[in-house]
């Protein structure tokens with residue numbers, strides 16, 4: 487096997503750990519980074535450092551934020567009476583791109599998956615209940631993925647919230663069962679939000 491330098495080998499090893507990047511792609515990326523000019527290559531490492539040092543979870547909704555609150559929680563024009571519950575920040579991004587929702591969000595940072603040992607205490611459900619208990623919330627929109635685990639999570643949360651005077655709705659079934667929000671196109675997501683139904 488051809489000899490590569492130690493640092494090139496290390497870069498390839500690190501790149502190959504990324505999801506969807508096999509060994510061959512990692513090699514291609516590494517050689518690309520060696521070929522482009524230095525500032526371009528270092529721009530990538532700066533961006534990684536920046537994101538890891540400055541980005542954290544919003545203290546209110548667990549979306550990604552660069553301060554205490556994310557841009558949505560910090561926006562007084564967003565309706566605080568509606569909370570849309572999603573699994574991950576990337577689901578929130580997909581819904582934002584659909585452009586029809588003007589309320590707030592709550593990011594669970596996962597979904598209930600008993601077989602993988604993921605129970606309610608590993609998610610941010612307590613914090614959601616706290617927000618509802620705080621008052622001023624009219625509607626909780628369940629936008630977990632239409633999968634067995636996503637549906638189970640929505641059901642669990644709606645049971646937990648049953649004692650509070652909030653309306654609980656679920657995205658309409660325009661989204662194919664088993665599909666994932668982040669890969670669903672904007673129009674379908676917009677329809678699912680507009681046509682949401684009482685759970």
Ligand SMILES: [Zn+2]
Nearest residue numbers: 544547556559
């Ligand atoms: Zn937030």
